Amino acid sequence: MVFQPEDRPLPTGLVPETPPAEPAPLRDAATVVLLRDSAAGLEVFLQRRAQGMPFAGGMTAFPGGGIDQRDADVSVAWTGPDAAWWAERFGCAPELARALVCAAVRETFEESGVLLAGPDPATVVGDTGRYRDARAALVARDLSLAEFLADEGLVLRADLLRPWSNWVTPEREPRRYDTRFFLAAMPDGQRADAVTTEAADAYWATPRRALADFRLGRCHLLPPTRVTLAEIAECGGLAAALSAERTLDKVTPKLIKRAGRWHAVLPGEPGYEEAT
Structure with a gap:
């Protein structure tokens, strides 16, 4: 499926007129694309962001968000790639990489209730409803991921995540993120x-x-x-998506105006080359 810039004018008001x-x-951030195989084929979990959100309000996206400084806590119980x-995959310092993985797990749990952790390195928790209060405390920043996992005797399952891509918000935006995208199978x-x-x-x-x-529209x-979404559509199935070899170069869209509407290229x- 091929898209041209004129196919996707951005919603009115999303881009400030004055740069x-x-x-x-x-700000460093992490996004997780949750996947599952279904009768309809490979599916992804999507959320339509609340209209009043200061970043990407009203847009349909994957769960994710910015790093909390406590996501770098080395006391987080961890299994999987270090x-x-x-x-090495994300081209950053190990301290930042640790924080990105922890942010990916924390934000996914906060925003969707999906928890990529288990009582030991070989299992994943089932129904996460028992952690409802902890989820709310994480959202309120009254609890850190490290504290939550320690309190519940859980281990972060870094082996359930796959690195996928790295996107940077255009310079004209008032809020900008250096976001690493991960894939994960729905537990x-x-x-x-x-x-x-x-x-x-x-x-889904x-x-x-x-x-x-x-x-x-x-x-x-x-x-x-x-x-x-276009890249995952080409994978065909869950196993193929999770095993895909990826090159994670930073991608920064630019914003240009055509016929009075902002477009991302x-x-x-x-x-793209002509855009400022």
């Missing part, structure tokens, strides 16, 4: 939900259905979400 005097500082392995026995103030709706869809909804997708697309 900032200086680009906003980048921080050095993740650092058996758990249920993804929309019990979060950050989402107005949540649902095949990547092709989500892209068709975008083309028909039924949802709004930012370039990282759109491109990720990607490297290699018409207008």
Whole structure:
């Protein structure tokens, strides 16, 4: 499925008309694409962000968010590839890589109720409803991920995550993120939900259905979400997606105006080199 820049004008009001005097500082963030095989084929978990959110309000996206400084806590019980392995994949320091993996697990739990952790290195928790109060405390920042896992005797399952891509918010945006995207299979026995103030709706869809909804104007997708959906659609199934070999170069869209509407263009697309 091929998209051209004119296919995707951004929603009115999403891009400020007056650019900032200086680009906003980048904040490191993590996003997790939850996947499952279904009768309809490979599906992804999507959330329509609440309209009033300061970043990407009203857009359809994957669970994720910025790093909390406590995500770098080395006391987090951890199994799977170590921080050095993740650092090599994401081209960053091991300390940041550790924080990114922890943020990925924490944000996914906070925003969807899906917890990539278990009582030992070989298992994953089932129904996460018993952790409802801890989930709320994590959202309120009254509890850190390390404290939560220690209190419940759980181990973070870094081996359930796969590195996928690295996207940087355009310089014109007032809030900017250097976001690393991860893939993860939906754990058996758990249920993804929309019990979060950050989402107005949540649902499972095949990547092709989500892209068709975008083309028909039924949802709004930012370039990282759109491109990720297109890439996953090409994988065919869960196993193929999780085993895909990836090159994680930073991708920074640019914003240009056509016929009075803002459009996002990607490297290699018409207008990218000319855009300021």
